Amino acid sequence: MSRPYLWSTLVVMGITLTLVTGGISVRVGGDGFPLAWTTGGGCPSPWGPCGYVEYIFGFSFFLADVLIFMLATYMFILGYTKYRLRKPAA
DSSP: OOHHHHHHHHHHHHHHHHHHGGGOEEETTEEOSSSOOEEEOSOSOSSSOOOOOOEEEOHHHHHHHHHHHHHHHHHHHHHHHHHHHSOOOO
C-alpha cells in the first residue's frame, strides 16, 4: 500500500469513526467516544419549551479521538496485511 493512500485512508477512517461515535455518552453532559468532545445540548427544562441550547465543541478532544481511531485503523491494516502475507501451511 502506498504511503499517500495509507495516510488518506487513516485520516478518512479516523474522522469517520470519530463522527459516528460522537453520539455515545461517556459522562454526564458529554458526548464522544473514547473522549467526550461535545458538551451541552438537550432541553434545559423538562417542563417548558426548549429555547437556545449551547453546545461546546472541544477541538483538542476531537483531534485526540481522530488520532486514536487512526492508530486503531493502522493496527487493523497492519494485522490484516501480516495475516494475508503469511506463508500457507504446506
